[in-house]
Amino acid sequence: MQYHWTRKDLNGTAVSVTYSIVIAAGDTAAHSVVTDSWTPASAGTEQLVFTIPGFAVTPQSWTCRT
Numbered sequence: 001m002q003y004h005w006t007r008k009d010l011n012g013t014a015v016s017v018t019y020s021i022v023i024a025a026g027d028t029a030a031h032s033v034v035t036d037s038w039t040p041a042s043a044g045t046e047q048l049v050f051t052i053p054g055f056a057v058t059p060q061s062w063t064c065r066t
Contacts, residue, residue: 002052009044
């Protein structure tokens with residue numbers, strides 16, 4: 001399984017590096033994604049995108065505090 005984070009703010013779209021999770025056939029255990037940090041320039045959205053197999057999680061939005 002491969003995935004990345006897609007983030008959008010006033011600077012445009014930023015895509016994280018691609019991460020992998022290896023899951024053996026028949027494995028039903030819970031698995032976690034890697035978290036990484038990013039400093040947005042404005043309010044925007046962040047979305048977790050699985051590329052293999054393809055699936056996108058609904059984007060989450062945020063507002064920056066001033």
